[in-house]
Amino acid sequence: MIGTLELLIIDCPEPQKLARFYSELIGAEIVGFDTDWAEIVPPGGGRPIIAFQQVERYTPPRWPSQDVPQQMHLDVKVEDFEVAEAAVLALGATKAGSETPTFRVYLDPAGHPFCLIMPGD
Template sequence: MIGHLRTIAIDCPDPVALAAFYSELLGLPPAGGDHGWVIIGNGEGQPRIAFQHVQDHRPPAWPDPDHPQQMHFDITVDDIDAAEERVLALGATPLRRVEEDPDNLYRVYADPAGHPFCLEFTR
């Protein structure tokens, strides 16, 4: 091993808003920053995610390969319907439902800045 992961940084147009979205979604507390760089999670036993302001941010258009997804989170949930209701209330946009396998359901959404993320439920 060469090093340890310290932070995952995500480009976005509004770091404060996107940090609030993921803080609520993942239960990670705000950990500081300003309007150009906002961090959630303490990095001590929890992930640390930073949101970085990018002027003229171009959101991904998943699954369009000309506008790649840039990054995505896979988030395991206990109740996919309840989780969907909550992420939609937070401002997520549904992209795709995949429920062909009754033992493994996942749904794809875009966060408020356009990055895809998945909610996954395994029976």
């Protein structure tokens, strides 16, 4: 195991609105809320958390066409970036060229983005 699933993140134009929708749909609790980000947890709390992130000029997916594909990614919490990076690259991931002190973005073998993230304080 390289890390643990931390978040499923869904791109959208209005995070608060979508969080409210899914909160009502699955009986989840809204636990994080600001202008460009919202988070919900399922009944009973804990993990997994679903997060909604605002994307400017959002274009919704076209189902079932892949002209505009589905827009979400996984955050995987790791203890050591260097060890985790070596492991995901060995599995076939590639660097996406985007990183900060708290996360690094990669592409899976099919081109889907995912992030390795460091635990919060």
